[in-house]
Each structure stands twice: as C-alpha cells, then as structure tokens.
Amino acid sequence: MDNTGKSVAFRGGGFAPQSRRWVGVLVFVALILFVEWGTRAGWISALSLPRPTDVLDTFRQLYDSGLLFKHLLPSLSRLFVGALFGASIGIAVGIMIGLFSYVRSGLVPLVAAIFPIPKIALLPLFVIWFGIGEGSKYALIAFGTFTPTVVATYGAVDNVDRTLIRMGQSFGLSWWSIVRKIVLPGAMPGILSGLRISLAIAIILLVAAEMLGAEYGIGAYILEAGSLYDLERLFAGVVILSLLGVLISALIGMLERRLLGWRT
Amino acid sequence: MDIRLDGIGHSYDEFEVMRDITLDIPSGRIVCIVGPSGCGKSTLLRFIGGLEKPKSGRVLQLGDPPKGCLNPLTYIFQDFALLPWRSVSGNISLVLEDHGINGAAAKIIIDDVLARTKLTDFAKALPKQLSGGMKQRVAIARALAVNPAVMLMDEPLSALDSQTRELLMDDLVELWTRQPFTAVYVTHNLAEAVRLGHKVVVLSRRPGKIREIVDIEKPLAKREFGDADLDRAQKHLWQLMRDEARAADAELLHG
C-alpha cells in the first residue's frame, strides 16, 4: 500500500478549558514572590506597597493578640445574617417573579430601578431606619445581596425546560409539586451561580456596613488602617476579605458538586 | 374508556390549523395519526390530553376510566421529558407521589413497570447515563406506572436511531400483546404507523382535515419487519400523503 501521503493536520484542540488546580496557587505565589523581591531590592518603594512578609507579620500579631477573632467574629455574623436574609428573600421574590405575571410586571421594573443604586449611599438611611447598631449593617448587606439574587433567580426560573413543566401538568401533578419538584431543582444551577455573585457583593458591602458605628470588624479594621495609611494592616485586612471570598466560592463549589451532579 | 373527538377545529389568531375533525378512539386499540408537517398532529394530541383547548368542537370521554387508573390520559413525549436530577426510579415515583403512593406501595409499582420495560438493572441510574432508547423506555415505564386508560404518544421514537426504533417497536408490541392498551400514536413515519396502528388516520395539510382512515386488520403480534401486507398498506398511505406533503413543504411558514 502507498503510504506516502501527508497526514492530516490536527485542528480540533482548544476551547475546552479544564480546571488545573495548582496553576491558581502558582499565580498567587509568583505574584507575592515578585512583590517581596521588588520591595527588598528597593525598586518598589515601601510607600507604594507593603512587603508581604511584613503583612504576614502583622497578621501574626493580630492573631497572637487575639484581636483577629474579635474582628472576625462580628464581621462573620453580619455577613451571615445579612446575606441569609438578602439571599433567601431574593430567591423567594425571584421565584414569584418567574411564576406570576402580575408579580413580574410589578416588580421587574422596581428591581431594575433598585439594582444600580450604590447601596453604600443608603447607609445613612438605614442608620435612621434600623439604628446605628447591628440592624443597619444587616440591612445594608441584605439589601445589597437581594437585588442580584432576584435577577439571577427569575432568569433561572425562566430557563427551566418548559417541556418538563408540561410533563408535570400532563401527569396531573399539583401546582405546588411542580414548583417544588420541577421548577426549583431546574432553576438551581442559575440560582447557585447567582449566589456566587451576591455573596461576593455581600463581602464588598461588609466594609461599607462597618463604616459607621462599628468598633470591631474586618471592615472597621481596614478603614481604621486606611485612615492612618498603615499599609501593612490595610493589606492584612484585605487579605482576610480575599480569603473569605475564596472560602465562600469554594463552599458554593462544594454545594454545586453535591446538588448538580446530574448535569451533563 | 373510549375517546370521541367531535368536530374539533382550531386556529391560532387568524391562522387555521385544523378543521372539523371527528374521530373515535376505541378502547384497547392503537390509533395512529399521520400527516404532513405542520398539519396539527401535536396540537390535536394536546387537545385530547387537555393541555390546550380547541376553539370549536369537543373531546369526550365515553365511560369511566378503569379502576386503579391514576392518570387516565397520559403522554409519552418525543424528547422523553425525564427530570435529569432524578434517577430512573425517582422519575417514576414522581408521578406516584402526588397520589399519595410512597414507600413500599410505590416500590411494588416501580419494580413492576421497570420489569415490564426491562429496566430493572437501571433503577438507580441518572438519565444522563442512559442511551436515547433507554430514556424512552423509562418514559414508557413512567406512563405505565399511572395505569393510563389512554396513552398519548407524540412521535415517541423520532429522536432515536432506526435500529433502536425497531427494538422499541417490538417492545411496544410485546407490551400491548400482554396487556392491550389504548393509544393515540402521532408519527410521520409510515412504517411505524403500519406496524403499530389498528387504525391509521391520514390528515391533510393545514388546515388539517381527516383525509382517510385506513384499518389494518392483521394482529399486531403477527406483523413483521418487511411484511408484504404492511408494505402495501404503507404504499397506499404514502400515495395518500405524497401530494399533501409536497404542497405542505412548499408552503411558506405562517404565509
């Protein structure tokens, strides 16, 4: 047989990103080493960026003095309560928008009007309504997580396969069964990916919420360090928020793997 | 329980889909409906199952559904309509839960229908693990679980390759032979129609009207792949349909 032909060139690769866990870590490590090198060698001045080892040192002091948890715990509870209220009301309202014509017509414009308001601007209002204590902080975070959750949820409900709903009706399933067993699980992928965004927004708003009347809290700690231009402490605080973000994202990833294993 | 279609007509806005369809669906028989694309077959099936209301005419149930029938009019869909987040047995229990059938009682029914559709080994599998043919067998098992008086099938085999289609037709014939069921079977595949139908209803192109009803006397179990009688019937059906199909194909959509 004649085998002299040219072999066909492969051109089907790419466009299928896969997760390579260690690459993410490598990027972090490289960046930190780079800054460490720059600050030690002197071509990054100590005024423009703190040295990573100094930030680590500050972090250790924070831990040793026990202040870390004094700051962390109130922040976590604000985040938890605020995000819990915001997300659960958001999911409920989003589902109602997805199911009822009148609720949709009535609320979609309202949500669109609320969404672009920088919630930080409303902090004084929340202080008047809910007091300078925890109430206003919960409200700010809840309000900030509410809108993106609503939008993600009703989009997810709209995307539930209509033939599955028809199937439920054709077997005489009750309205409530269809919502619980078909609409909700079908919307779950969209709801969870919306939750990723809403919870990141909740962390952003944590700093804003602690601007007024908070003695302890990561946000308060960062704001205080910022006003003193204490970059090491500022960065230590920022790193905590970043870690919090990574943690929440990992938690949602776990939830997705558990709940959405059925996806192809 | 028989079904009678009494002068069904329908239009979407100004767009007439079907006109004056009168048809009896006797119990224990399979009635196939064939017709060119867009002549209103799926719409007619939605009327029969009560998922949509015709503009004129009525769909009548004659007599009561047999005892133990949970959902008299039960669909089998072209795209299976299985919940991807539930296992095979979960998909079947879905339609039992609302009738208060849970636990051991549900398990008896599920085991029975899975055995009848040869799916016993796949009870715990998720739909994404199954081939198209198996998915449709799950949908058939789910329909059998509610003990329907009439099965409404809208091109149930169209999403499958032709070998799987042959196998599933054999399965359907076997199911029917063991326990005759009533079915309205919509298809555009004439081979399926002559293989499974006791009666084949030919619809004209839109607005769909009954063009002819062809009875096929030969018992289902005796019909075989490439049977001469069936070929003749199929040729006859194709002659009825050819011009309609050509005209329907040349029409502008919603023109």
Ligand SMILES: Nc1ncnc2c1ncn2[C@@H]1O[C@H](COP(=O)(O)OP(=O)(O)OP(=O)(O)O)[C@@H](O)[C@H]1O
């Ligand atoms: N909800 C609807 N609104 C408007 N027009 C519709 C609607 N449903 C169906 N039609 C139109 O009615 C006609 C009949 O549709 P139907 O789906 O019943 O045809 P069919 O015979 O099942 O066709 P096919 O062989 O392609 O499945 C089509 O022209 C379709 O475009």
Ligand SMILES: [Mg+2]
């Ligand atoms: Mg159709």
